[in-house]
Amino acid sequence: MTNFWDTELYLSSDKDQLFEQETWPKPFTFNEDVVRVFDDMVSRSVPLYKEVVACAVQWTKAYYQPGTKIIDVGCSTGTFLELLGRFLKTPATLVGIDNSEPMLAKAKEKLSGLEDTHHIELICESAGNSSFENSSIVVMNYTLQFLPVHQRQQVLNAVYEGLVPGGLLFLSEKLRSPYPQFQETMTRHYEAFKTRNGYATNEIERKKEALENVLIPLTQMQQVAMLHDSGFAAVDSLLKFHNFTSFIAIK
Ligand SMILES: C[S@@+](CC[C@H](N)C(=O)[O-])C[C@H]1O[C@@H](n2cnc3c(N)ncnc32)[C@H](O)[C@@H]1O
Ligand SMILES: O=C(O)C(=O)C[C@]1(C(=O)O)C=C[C@@H](O)C=C1
Secondary structure: OOHHHHHOOOOOOOOHHHHHHOOOOOOOOOOOHHHHHHHHHHHHHHOHHHHHHHHHHHHHHHHHHOOOEEEEOOOOOOOOHHHHHOOOOOHHHHHEEEEOOOHHHHEEEEEEHHHOOOEEEEEEEOHHOOOOOOOOEEEEEHHHHHHOHHHHHHHHHHHHHHHEEEEEEEEEEOOOOOOOOHHHHHHHHHHHHHHHOOHHHHHHHHHHHHHHHOOOOOHHHOOOOOHHHHHOOEEEEEEEEOOEEEEEEEE
């Protein structure tokens, strides 16, 4: 077996050239066109994407309680569950939740090699309607940010309720700085990161417009307060690069 940190993620998609074309998804949505390029898009648009997915696997292995569920909310094409399934030797119930049918169709394909070891459930629903009962791990990477702000507390409350004692929430979000000057500089550096990853200025601008009022970032203080308000006493941050942060919270 390859050393964990040398392992590649299972990414399979066309190259993301969506925002170079004559029409592009505006407002941004996770439709068939986005799904077709999603693995390339997310790995070129989210700083430390591979490290975040790998850390989520390591924390899952550390906090998983046999007999409970591992739930990935906004699982997209199943990249996290696939890496986890390869490295988690104990057979487990791996649940992927997403409200985009085409995402789940890709996830089904990606996870098909793990069905001999793990029980896999893919559920098409909105996170606002999900149950997290009998879970010891809930992973929510870059998904809460797409829910209406007024729904987020209720989803985190349900996650807290559903987790067994000692259970872990691994949450990653795009955030914004409360200080306009920092926000401006952070955005500039984030956009330079995208440029280095091969996106042209007009692609970056078009996607930024398409994401307005669709991806609504909170500040770190607001996010941490929401986690505490839902009941989590132990909350910490694990990784941060530009305006993207991963948190861990234990019940
Ligand atoms: C940026 S992607 C998440 C990336 C993924 N977690 C990963 O690490 O590769 C956001 C995902 O959340 C899903 N999503 C958006 N709103 C949702 C909602 N209300 N309920 C469930 N899934 C949602 C989208 O379909 C999309 O697959
Ligand atoms: O491209 C951006 O500006 C992003 O914010 C990246 C981001 C995200 O954080 O969810 C936005 C949409 C895609 O789903 C993939 C990544």
